[in-house]
Amino acid sequence: MRTNGNFILLYVLLTIAQLIFCNYLNMSQFVIFTLLPGLILCMPLGVNTIFCMLIAFVTGLTVDWLGDGLIGLNALALVPVALLRKPLVSSIFGHDMVERQGSFSIYKNGLFDCAGATVIVTCLFLLVYIIADGAGTRPFWFNLVRFLCSGIVSSILCLIVLNVFNPRERR
Amino acid sequence: MAKRTSIWTILLNAAIFIALEIAALAMLRHSGEVQGAWISQGVDGFNASVWGTKERIGGYFGLRKQNDSLANENFRLHQLLLRHGLEEKAASEEDMRIVGSFHYTPATVVRHSSNSQHNVLILDKGSMDDVIAGSGVVTAQGVIGSIDAVSEHYAHVISFRNTGTVVSARIGREGAVGPLRWDGITSDGAILEEIPFREGLEPGDTVYTSGYSELYPADIPIGITGKSKVVNGATFSIKVKLFEDLSKVRYVTITANNDKMEIRNLLNESAAEDENQR
Incomplete structure (x- = not known):
């Protein structure tokens, strides 16, 4: 596990990376590039849920404010991820990991478990994000295609984020 | 913890x-x-x-409050209707005197026993509301019982669903009169007895209060006649299905006969004269 200083630095850098995605990487209306669910998932398990939700809210608002988007949209989608982070980690990596406040990585816990966790948090984020962004005005098929495309791309990005935070941790 | x-x-x-x-x-x-x-x-x-x-x-x-309000309104309308009926009757039959004038008080049943052969009710009106023992208790659809004791705020009623309670009832408006008793089993069943054998009976006739009692005004519909049987070859005993289910009654009217004392005095005087003649 990296030190708190390193974590905060990486967190800020990846948030800036997300801002760059938001402002300069608009390839298609069907694809949303997001690292934010990965950032929240990788937050140290010692951070309690309330603090995690507050961090998620502030991060989401920062991205909304500085990025070219609707204010409140990322915050709205990111807070549920923070709420369900510990139960999710507990169910995928075991309750023991949450109790020990340990960390998880692809090398230590395997690609399958880590990918599962990132896919779930990404899907949760995108579900809220796409519904709120569409606001009932877009057809279902559009939202579905957007969800699938964004889910694939963003899950990969989040998996990379997970690897960035804990690159060489082994069993 | x-x-x-x-x-x-x-x-x-x-x-x-x-x-x-x-x-x-x-x-x-x-x-x-x-x-x-x-x-x-x-x-x-x-x-x-x-x-x-x-x-x-x-x-x-809020239904209870609304029910109370509706019951009061119903009572007021019933009184108006009754007064209207009496006025019409007096106007059309000027030489006829209206016998018996009743004072009516609306009341609510606050307690009800319904699982024995001697059932009683408690009403929320007592002596403070000018309710006296010996008054009748009715609804627009039947006879409920008679008051046998009152406290300041409550009245104790011997229910019609009591093996000893008898109500004078008439078949139709002008038919034969006989004592009506609870059948002792159901909450809406009664038996009308001592109806003369010569009377032609049709199941489905309405049974009313006769008005011969000091307790209840005349012509309150009580129920409809059902099957009948001959008793001792002289009278009919007729099953009556009551309109009012006595186990569910909640709003009632207390009937106090204002002429009760006058009638009793007259009866006493008559009895005394008979004694003297003997």
Whole structure:
């Protein structure tokens, strides 16, 4: 596990990376590039849920404010991820990991478990994000295609984020 | 203790989560026009649902008050109708004197025993409301019983569903009169006895109070006749299905005969004269 200083630095850098995605990487209306669910998932398990939700809210608002988007949209989608982070980690990596406040990585816990966790948090984020962004005005098929495309791309990005935070941790 | 802490943590997490989501929605509402309309629509729907539920709950708990109000209104209308009927009767039959004038008091049943052969009721009116022992208790659809004791605020009623209670009843408006008793089994069954054998009977005839009693005014519909059987080759015993289910009655009217003492005095004088003649 990296030190708190390193974590905060990486967190800020990846948030800036997300801002760059938001402002300069608009390839298609069907694809949303997001690292934010990965950032929240990788937050140290010692951070309690309330603090995690507050961090998620502030991060989401920062991205909304500085990025070219609707204010409140990322915050709205990111807070549920923070709420369900510990139960999710507990169910995928075991309750023991949450109790020990340990960390998880692809090398230590395997690609399958880590990918599962990132896919779930990404899907949760995108579900809220796409519904709120569409606001009932877009057809279902559009939202579905957007969800699938964004889910694939963003899950990969989040998996990379997970690897960035804990690159060489082994069993 | 650990479990309790865990529950409190969950509640706190949920509260913070809801607060943050509401804050995010509020910001989003002012950020995009389409999102604003969508969130407003959702908020309106939620409010309507909450208000609707609140109204339904309020309406449910307000039913008792509404029932009391309706019962009072019903009583007032019934009184008006009765007065109107008496006036018409007096106008059309000027030489006929109206015998018996009753004073009516609305009351609510506050306690009810209904599982024995000697059933009683408690009414929420007592001597403070000018209710006296010996008054009758009726509804627009039947006879309920008679008051045998009163306290300041309550009256104790011997129910018609009592093996010893007898009501004078008549078949139709001008038919034969006989004693009506509870059948001792059902809450809406009675038996009309001592109806002369010569009377032609049809099942389905309405049975009314005869008015011969000091307790009850005449012509209150009580029930309808059913099967009959001959008793001792001389009289009919007829099953009567009561209009009022005595186990469910809630609002009643106390009937006090203002001429009761006068009638009793007259009867006493007559009895005394008979004694003297002997």
